[in-house]
Amino acid sequence: MSEIRILNPDTLGKPLGQYSQITRVKASEFLFIAGQVATDKTGNPVGLDDFSRQCEQVFANIEAALASQAATFANVVEFTTYLVHSQDIPQFMQFRRREFPRFFPSGKYPPNTLLIVDRLVQEPFLIEVQTVAAL
Amino acid sequence: MSEIRILNPDTLGKPLGQYSQITRVKASEFLFIAGQVATDKTGNPVGLDDFSRQCEQVFANIEAALASQAATFANVVEFTTYLVHSQDIPQFMQFRRREFPRFFPSGKYPPNTLLIVDRLVQEPFLIEVQTVAAL
Amino acid sequence: MSEIRILNPDTLGKPLGQYSQITRVKASEFLFIAGQVATDKTGNPVGLDDFSRQCEQVFANIEAALASQAATFANVVEFTTYLVHSQDIPQFMQFRRREFPRFFPSGKYPPNTLLIVDRLVQEPFLIEVQTVAAL
Numbered sequence: 001m002s003e004i005r006i007l008n009p010d011t012l013g014k015p016l017g018q019y020s021q022i023t024r025v026k027a028s029e030f031l032f033i034a035g036q037v038a039t040d041k042t043g044n045p046v047g048l049d050d051f052s053r054q055c056e057q058v059f060a061n062i063e064a065a066l067a068s069q070a071a072t073f074a075n076v077v078e079f080t081t082y083l084v085h086s087q088d089i090p091q092f093m094q095f096r097r098r099e100f101p102r103f104f105p106s107g108k109y110p111p112n113t114l115l116i117v118d119r120l121v122q123e124p125f126l127i128e129v130q131t132v133a134a135l
Numbered sequence: 136m137s138e139i140r141i142l143n144p145d146t147l148g149k150p151l152g153q154y155s156q157i158t159r160v161k162a163s164e165f166l167f168i169a170g171q172v173a174t175d176k177t178g179n180p181v182g183l184d185d186f187s188r189q190c191e192q193v194f195a196n197i198e199a200a201l202a203s204q205a206a207t208f209a210n211v212v213e214f215t216t217y218l219v220h221s222q223d224i225p226q227f228m229q230f231r232r233r234e235f236p237r238f239f240p241s242g243k244y245p246p247n248t249l250l251i252v253d254r255l256v257q258e259p260f261l262i263e264v265q266t267v268a269a270l
Numbered sequence: 271m272s273e274i275r276i277l278n279p280d281t282l283g284k285p286l287g288q289y290s291q292i293t294r295v296k297a298s299e300f301l302f303i304a305g306q307v308a309t310d311k312t313g314n315p316v317g318l319d320d321f322s323r324q325c326e327q328v329f330a331n332i333e334a335a336l337a338s339q340a341a342t343f344a345n346v347v348e349f350t351t352y353l354v355h356s357q358d359i360p361q362f363m364q365f366r367r368r369e370f371p372r373f374f375p376s377g378k379y380p381p382n383t384l385l386i387v388d389r390l391v392q393e394p395f396l397i398e399v400q401t402v403a404a405l
Binding site (some may be wrong): 021086 | 280298299300301302303304305306309310311313314318321323331334335337338339350388389390391398400405
């Protein structure tokens with residue numbers, strides 16, 4: 001059983017969104033989840049041109065990946081988020097403000113690194129999130 | 136000795152290539168390998184303008200890094216792959232279809248996150264792969 | 271207490287900068303530090319249009335994050351560095367040549383993966399560094 005502490009030391013700046021600066025984790029078992037994009041169970045893209053819908057699907061996929069190993073968002077130690085359009089950053093912030101309190105009822109949001117890249121594996125995908133979790 | 140399980144839960148979409156959705160790993164010793172590009176032993180670029188040759192060199196370098204610690208591709212728990220040109224995605228898919236069955240005779244391909252970025256450390260490099268492994 | 275070995279096996283090319291090819295780490299406790307950008311303690315950007323100043327602030331933030339958990343740069347097992355402009359690569363190399371001997375008095379520089387991406391979370395940020403450490 002892991003011991004996960006999500007921390008915002010006051011020697012560091014206030015996080016610029018719904019994330020924390022540090023996870024300190026004592027664990028002997030980890031999950032590495034491939035970057036999730038907005039695909040349904042058949043592997044087809046969903047939410048074409050709909051960034052908010054893609055966010056929902058991506059986090060639903062991460063939740064399913066965690067659940068398959070009897071884990072929840074509380075097990076997440078790190079996210080890395082890749083967006084294709086910097087114009088979507090405000091919507092991503094909004095999505096987290098709206099949904100993260102439900103995903104993370106403790107109010108402890110894991111560290112996230114947000115990057116704007118050229119493209120993801122297929123043209124329609126607007127967001128991809130890579131996850132590390134501890135069991 | 137680590138216990139590595141590579142998993143594709145059926146609650147998640149079929150992977151979009153030669154990778155799996157999740158690694159579940161119980162381990163107390165890990166390798167973090169710097170992103171590998173197509174350099175030879177003297178640090179010089181190889182495979183100029185030859186994406187397929189660069190793929191070979193990158194995975195040869197990863198294999199050498201693993202071998203230096205008495206590990207093999209079976210120890211890999213996560214790849215992150217960065218390409219410079221989205222036009223190379225089909226060739227990357229092809230490379231994996233061709234070579235991964237040899238690298239991973241178990242047929243268990245580790246999670247991978249594929250990203251298209253602007254550039255790598257030097258102009259000629261077309262692909263870089265970052266690796267985490269468990270011993 | 272972790273056991274961290276930073277390695278450059280001679281079967282791999284010479285690193286292309288102030289980093290090493292492999293970390294081998296035996297540990298049961300890890301830190302995942304969110305990508306650090308050049309913010310001060312109030313979360314405001316510092317070093318506008320000044321890449322070198324931003325580098326200093328980013329590594330000061332990482333040092334503060336480590337220090338908050340009684341760790342130092344000697345605990346780092348992996349960096350991933352994102353720059354917005356490839357033109358800044360020479361300055362980044364120069365910054366590391368100048369500062370890393372002080373940050374890493376052992377001369378053992380952790381693996382780094384250097385990527386050029388489109389943009390970071392806010393327009394003024396020119397560099398972001400993600401860190402994993404072992405306690």
